[in-house]
Amino acid sequence: MFSLILQGATTSNGGMTNENEIARIRKEIDGIDVAVHDMLMRRVALAEEMAIAKDQAAAGKARMRPGREAAILRDLFARHQGPLAFPVVARIWRELINANLRVEGDFRVALFSVGDDDIPAQARAQYGDLTPYITCDTPDAALEQARNNRDTIAVLPATPGNTWWTALLSEANASLKIIGCLPFVRHKDDTIIAVSVGALDREDTGDDVSLAIVECSSEELNVPGIFIIDQIGTQFLVGIGRYLAADDNNWNALKNFEAVKKVTPVGGFANPIIVDAEA
Numbered sequence: 001m002f003s004l005i006l007q008g009a010t011t012s013n014g015g016m017t018n019e020n021e022i023a024r025i026r027k028e029i030d031g032i033d034v035a036v037h038d039m040l041m042r043r044v045a046l047a048e049e050m051a052i053a054k055d056q057a058a059a060g061k062a063r064m065r066p067g068r069e070a071a072i073l074r075d076l077f078a079r080h081q082g083p084l085a086f087p088v089v090a091r092i093w094r095e096l097i098n099a100n101l102r103v104e105g106d107f108r109v110a111l112f113s114v115g116d117d118d119i120p121a122q123a124r125a126q127y128g129d130l131t132p133y134i135t136c137d138t139p140d141a142a143l144e145q146a147r148n149n150r151d152t153i154a155v156l157p158a159t160p161g162n163t164w165w166t167a168l169l170s171e172a173n174a175s176l177k178i179i180g181c182l183p184f185v186r187h188k189d190d191t192i193i194a195v196s197v198g199a200l201d202r203e204d205t206g207d208d209v210s211l212a213i214v215e216c217s218s219e220e221l222n223v224p225g226i227f228i229i230d231q232i233g234t235q236f237l238v239g240i241g242r243y244l245a246a247d248d249n250n251w252n253a254l255k256n257f258e259a260v261k262k263v264t265p266v267g268g269f270a271n272p273i274i275v276d277a278e279a
Helices: 015-057 066-079 086-104 118-127 139-148 163-169 249-256
Strands: 108-111 133-135 152-157 177-182 185-187 194-198 208-216 227-232 235-240 260-270 273-275
Touching: 015 086, 066 086, 066 260, 066 273, 086 118, 086 185, 086 273, 108 118, 108 139, 118 133, 118 152, 118 177, 118 194, 139 152, 139 163, 139 194, 152 177, 163 177, 163 208, 163 227, 163 260, 194 260, 208 249, 249 260
Parallel strands: 108 133, 108 152, 177 260, 185 273
Antiparallel strands: 152 194, 177 194, 208 235, 208 260, 227 235
């Protein structure tokens, strides 16, 4: 004799019950995938509407808003919980933001990395894998790309000794500002390795660094409240740990210090999000 195991019955080890539970979870995941895809398509449709609205409100101005993008990621970070590492969430949203920028206009990145493989990798993490990248042989070539196209940004090294930033003093580059840092989502021990430059307006995000080039009469600069990022001769790239507009009187106040001859604001960036080492 042999016994029949009826279809759908629970086996002694609970195998069928487990299979049913797996099927239920998969069905729910499939439903979430459909809902997420619907929302993605809706988001892109809104980007198309936004492109029209931006052109009507401010024709000829750049569509990118680094301050708003930083605020979006900070809001996500504040509400995030669970085992999914936040850098994964940030990468997903960066891809969404950059995809929308490409829908709104001809968004691209001019990249100068002096052979540092980390910079292209961080640029793609920030600005997307599918964004067009222009590899430039010199910092001036990258800045020229950003200068000539409102929807192009340049990514350049931020490590000491890469003194391309002095080019921001030239009249030709007067429209350009430092507007971001890479990586924006980083671990505590990581350092900023690159910055973004573009013909964009800055916004106060509530947690910013403002930058200026200070020209002095000597190779020493001692001014309370600022930190020196880089130096070439009597020119210093300095930072202040808060948002200052280009016309803020605090910049002019630096001229009251001994040896300071000229102060040229050159932008700034939202401070990065710091995640735990295990995140």
